[in-house]
Every structure is written in structure tokens, then in C-alpha cells.
Amino acid sequence: MFNLGAGEVIGLFIIGIVLVGPDRLPNIAADAARFLVKAKKMAQNATNELKDNLGPGYEDLQVKDLNPKTFIKKHIGDVIDKNDFDTKPKPKIDPDLL
Template sequence: MFFDLGGGEIMGLAVLALILLGPERLPKFASDAATLVRKIQKMSHIATQELRENLGPGFEDLQPSDLNPKAFIKKHINATLDEVDAQERPTPKMDPDLL
């Protein structure tokens, strides 16, 4: 599902939370956790928007994964290889007498 946790593991964590927090505090804890997740998502979205605005034109379609150095290098290498493939290569000329 998420964070490489399966359904059984999530169910086990839910039972553990029920035991540790008790049935009276569990709904409040779940509500607070959901609020925290929403705040983190909002902050992430705002940070991404500010990054796009500060980089200027040409970066409107920027994704946070594009800033990963491995992805950046791979993207540039592939673009260079595409340019090399697109260049016209001269056709070799052979002397028919050599065949």
C-alpha cells in the first residue's frame, strides 16, 4: 500500500493504536493525524509553487522528481543521445569492384 506496508501490517498497527490509545482517545488522535497530513501536503504544494515561480519562465512543468540529480543527468544524457541519433550520417560509398 504505502511505505511498503501490507494490509496485515496496517491492521496490526491499527490494533496496536487501539490498545495504546484506548477507544476514547483514538478518534481524536486519528483526526489530529489527518489534519497534520493535510497541512504537510499543503506546505509541500506551496513550496513547489514558490520554486516554480522563483525559477522563472520555462519551468512551469517542473516536478520535484526532476530535481533529483540522477534523473537530471539521465534526462540530459538521453537528450544528447537523441540529438546524435537525429543527425544525418553519411552513407558509406563502396566501390562495386571490391565486392
């Protein structure tokens, strides 16, 4: 989820001990863990509420489908010619001048 390696975790632990102190670090770590669990539950509840409010036909809706680029590719991607997206941008400076 956070892509942290062992060295990074140890570094964060040492910084935590220095900043907070070894006596308060377990309480702060437990509070942070509770906050992360609560935030994850809130996100899941928001997703479920969105699915419920959209009504029938949207049960299989994924949050990543709400991305506009994904939505366009999924719904009208077959209509648009793929060559329209493969155009190269025009250079801002004439290459012959370089």
C-alpha cells in the same frame, strides 16, 4: 501511498487501541489526518513557490527532474557514450585464488 495491507491496518488499529485507549483513539486519528493534509499542502506550496521563483521557462518542471541522476540523463545523456556506464566492476579478490 503507504502500501499498507488490510492486515497491517488492523494491526495498527489494535496497537493504537492498546497504547492510547479506545476513548482517545478517534481524536488522535483525526489529528494525524489533519497533520497529513497540512504536510501535503505545505509540500505542494513549496513546489509551487519553487516554480514561481524560477521564472519563465520552468513551468513544466517536475520535482523528480531535480534528482541529479535524472538531470544528467535528461540533459547530457546523449553526449555520454552508453558503454561508459556498462562497465563491470573489478573484483576485489582475484577469482583464481578462490
